[in-house]
Amino acid sequence: MDLALALVEEDRGRRTALDVAKHLVLFLRRPGGQSQFSRALWSEQLSTDPIRAAVEAIHADPGGRHDIGDLAACAGLSPRHLQRRFTAELGVPPGGYVERVRVEAAQRALEDGEEPVDAIARRCGFGTAETLRRAFQRRLGVAPSDYRDRFRSTTTGGSR
Known part of the structure; x- marks a missing residue:
């Protein structure tokens, strides 16, 4: 998922990647040890x-x-x-x-x-x-x- 979001960010920009991450309930860039x-x-x-x-x-x-x-x-x-x-x-x-x-x-x-x-x-x-x-x-x-x-x-x- 991290790679997929990085690719979305690269192709479509941070805003789109952030929207996708929020829709999927993920971090755009996930830190360790944090709950989702x-x-x-x-x-x-x-x-x-x-x-x-x-x-x-x-x-x-x-x-x-x-x-x-x-x-x-x-x-x-x-x-x-x-x-x-x-x-x-x-x-x-x-x-x-x-x-x-x-x-x-x-x-x-x-x-x-x-x-x-x-x-x-x-x-x-x-x-x-x-x-x-x-x-x-x-x-x-x-x-x-x-x-x-x-x-x-x-x-x-x-x-x-």
């Missing part, structure tokens, strides 16, 4: 409307307040019942799901913009750059700034 980055597709069909309502609320505003009480109210369930049903249906508790969605939102922001990491952290619901860094380390095994360096979309015409 995969933007999860959270589009599985949910079997119940209350859980769907909670998930839609999370996706509508990843940086919003999504504590168990707020999500339970959105779903029309008690917090304890939401916790059980959410985990049973999605295989992850609501807090873990919220963190995943927030990390994905931060990934997109890091790839597509020049906004400072601390501003991205606040906008995506992490509060501080340190909290964002810890979530990235836990989920992706890399710091947000390193992620940005590897996956930033270049808007200028040439290669970086």
Whole structure:
């Protein structure tokens, strides 16, 4: 795969090679010892409307307040019942799901913009750059700034 991406980069440029690598969930140039980055597709069909309502609320505003009480109210369930049903249906508790969605939102922001990491952290619901860094380390095994360096979309015409 590394050779194939190098050939794509040589023939079609860095931007195309980066797009192919992201589509295939690969590094353009893979460093050793790093986990692969995969933007999860959270589009599985949910079997119940209350859980769907909670998930839609999370996706509508990843940086919003999504504590168990707020999500339970959105779903029309008690917090304890939401916790059980959410985990049973999605295989992850609501807090873990919220963190995943927030990390994905931060990934997109890091790839597509020049906004400072601390501003991205606040906008995506992490509060501080340190909290964002810890979530990235836990989920992706890399710091947000390193992620940005590897996956930033270049808007200028040439290669970086």
